[in-house]
Amino acid sequence: AAGVIQSPRHLIKEKRETATLKCYPIPRHDTVYWYQQGPGQDPQFLISFYEKMQSDKGSIPDRFSAQQFSDYHSELNMSSLELGDSALYFCASSPMGQGIDESGSTGELFFGEGSRLTVL
Amino acid sequence: AQKVTQAQTEISVVEKEDVTLDCVYETRDTTYYLFWYKQPPSGELVFLIRRNSFDEQNEISGRYSWNFQKSTSSFNFTITASQVVDSAVYFCALSSETTGGFKTIFGAGTRLFVKA
Numbered sequence: 212a213a214g215v216i217q218s219p220r221h222l223i224k225e226k227r228e229t230a231t232l233k234c235y236p237i238p239r240h241d242t243v244y245w246y247q248q249g250p251g252q253d254p255q256f257l258i259s260f261y262e263k264m265q266s267d268k269g270s271i272p273d274r275f276s277a278q279q280f281s282d283y284h285s286e287l288n289m290s291s292l293e294l295g296d297s298a299l300y301f302c303a304s305s306p307m308g309q310g311i312d313e314s315g316s317t318g319e320l321f322f323g324e325g326s327r328l329t330v331l
Numbered sequence: 332a333q334k335v336t337q338a339q340t341e342i343s344v345v346e347k348e349d350v351t352l353d354c355v356y357e358t359r360d361t362t363y364y365l366f367w368y369k370q371p372p373s374g375e376l377v378f379l380i381r382r383n384s385f386d387e388q389n390e391i392s393g394r395y396s397w398n399f400q401k402s403t404s405s406f407n408f409t410i411t412a413s414q415v416v417d418s419a420v421y422f423c424a425l426s427s428e429t430t431g432g433f434k435t436i437f438g439a440g441t442r443l444f445v446k447a
Contacts, residue, residue, distance in 0.1 A: 320435050
């Protein structure tokens, strides 16, 4: 079965540079989430999109922006990179269903393998 | 506010021992989902189990078992006869449905070391 695809898997950037991460959700999943996991930390929610509109926002820095495109893929843009941005970035997708008893809604986020960003 | 607490930061066991990872959650939602994920050294998040708030039935899958108790807001995970390959960070997560998606938060994780 198709999974969530993230690219690139590894990225090395210098301070103050810009980076873009891409995420391709599972087909027919209309919701995409971005999480940031620093070394030794738990994944922290950054932002989510439902049907190409931002649906929720977490601890995403102003230097970061994201969008979901018409084909449902999403991109996370990070500018003026700082050393502290070095982390594993996960994208996840889910289908939106009608509720707990409906087959489309399980509450589960399907995670990609992550993109590891290193800022030097 | 939602919260997931994994009080055990690190656990070290010897192979073949049983080990229980604790998870306590807080939520005001009546409908929610609980998860356990495994994160091996390679970094990916591996889905282990999902439970919804209306299903308190415990589950066993091979050497893994889960004990969901709403009365104590706990969703503990037990590995029986642990193996070296079980060494990983284990995250408990809580998810509830919001407008336009799910809000999922993670506990801080428990790092499990299984020594041969």
